[in-house]
Amino acid sequence: MQVSFKEKIKEMLAEIGINLTDRQVETIKSYIDMLLETNREMNLTAINEEGEIWRKHVIDSLLVFCAAEISSGARVIDVGSGAGIPGIILKIYRPDLNLTLLEAQRKKIIFQEEAVAKLGLKNIKCLWSRAEEAGRLEEHREKYDVAVARAVAPLNILVEYCLPLVKVGGLMIAYKGPSVDEELKAAEKAIAILGGDQPEVWRGHLPGGEEERRLIKIKKSTKTPTNYPRRAGMPTRKPLK
Numbered sequence: 001m002q003v004s005f006k007e008k009i010k011e012m013l014a015e016i017g018i019n020l021t022d023r024q025v026e027t028i029k030s031y032i033d034m035l036l037e038t039n040r041e042m043n044l045t046a047i048n049e050e051g052e053i054w055r056k057h058v059i060d061s062l063l064v065f066c067a068a069e070i071s072s073g074a075r076v077i078d079v080g081s082g083a084g085i086p087g088i089i090l091k092i093y094r095p096d097l098n099l100t101l102l103e104a105q106r107k108k109i110i111f112q113e114e115a116v117a118k119l120g121l122k123n124i125k126c127l128w129s130r131a132e133e134a135g136r137l138e139e140h141r142e143k144y145d146v147a148v149a150r151a152v153a154p155l156n157i158l159v160e161y162c163l164p165l166v167k168v169g170g171l172m173i174a175y176k177g178p179s180v181d182e183e184l185k186a187a188e189k190a191i192a193i194l195g196g197d198q199p200e201v202w203r204g205h206l207p208g209g210e211e212e213r214r215l216i217k218i219k220k221s222t223k224t225p226t227n228y229p230r231r232a233g234m235p236t237r238k239p240l241k
């Protein structure tokens with residue numbers, strides 16, 4: 001990697017208070033190489049340029065640490081993780097996390113497993129499942145300190161995917177663009193039904209540009225009733241209201 005390019009990335013990271021070691025930078029670079037190569041035959045990302053992947057995937061993923069404190073050794077689940085974003089990036093920065101990558105598409109899980117093996121990441125599980133199914137299984141239901149999700153579904157649907165997986169006292173964090181007010185309004189009832197508290201919104205922007213970002217944090221304060229999540233597809237077909 002060119003020195004000037006690496007310095008530029010480090011500058012953008014410094015803007016959000018993140019300092020990656022050279023080794024972490026190299027590990028992320030290997031992940032990006034795998035992503036770009038596999039992307040030629042499988043649609044994993046619409047972004048095809050390394051610098052943009054750094055900004056729009058890597059730095060974007062790491063914004064979560066501006067918005068929330070995630071305790072050492074926390075059990076984290078990335079719901080609808082696709083190629084492994086944001087989960088794999090969070091794990092490279094914070095190797096202490098106990099991470100599960102949940103994804104409905106088998107081919108994406110195969111890519112994640114290959115990436116995890118190649119990058120030598122430990123303590124990661126790649127779980128091929130729909131969120132609605134995992135949320136009903138004893139081994140996943142209310143077992144996670146934090147559920148994160150990026151670009152998966154509107155908030156009123158997303159809360160039914162994520163909150164059942166979160167422990168009482170834990171947190172779900174949704175990565176969103178600038179316009180969250182309508183989504184928040186539409187999700188009010190669903191959040192209350194599923195055991196979530198009033199959401200808090202972190203507002204900021206992506207370093208190196210003007211793009212606004214929001215992270216919606218919802219603390220879980222009571223157990224999710226046993227009839228949620230509903231069967232696969234129902235949260236999308238009939239969002240809670």
Ligand SMILES: C[S@@+](CC[C@H](N)C(=O)[O-])C[C@H]1O[C@@H](n2cnc3c(N)ncnc32)[C@H](O)[C@@H]1O
Pocket residue numbers: 079080081082083084085086102103104105108129130131132149150151152161
């Ligand atoms: C647009 S992609 C985003 C992937 C990744 N989070 C990112 O930010 O690049 C959405 C992913 O969520 C997955 N997904 C959507 N609904 C899901 C569900 N109910 N359970 C599990 N995965 C789901 C899709 O298969 C897809 O890979």
